[in-house]
Amino acid sequence: MRTIMNISLPKPMAILIDQEVSTGKYASKSEFFRALFRDWSETKLARELKESRKEMRAGKGKLLRSLADLD
Numbered sequence: 001m002r003t004i005m006n007i008s009l010p011k012p013m014a015i016l017i018d019q020e021v022s023t024g025k026y027a028s029k030s031e032f033f034r035a036l037f038r039d040w041s042e043t044k045l046a047r048e049l050k051e052s053r054k055e056m057r058a059g060k061g062k063l064l065r066s067l068a069d070l071d
Contacts, residue, residue: 009017017032026032055061064070 017029020026021029021032026035052061062069
């Protein structure tokens with residue numbers, strides 16, 4: 001199921017998006033924003049994983065041997 005969202009952009013930004021879509025790299029403006037969100041999401045996940053690794057190296061992590069260790 002899809003949800004329709006309306007956004008307001010400054011004219012120069014809208015022009016850049018139109019130009020990017022017109023190159024054929026994206027099928028539509030919606031596809032442009034879906035790709036943008038996927039890129040953001042993957043970058044966010046990578047940052048969170050990097051932070052988790054840093055915490056583990058600093059000794060702030062906990063080794064779980066079973067689900068019971070979550071308590």
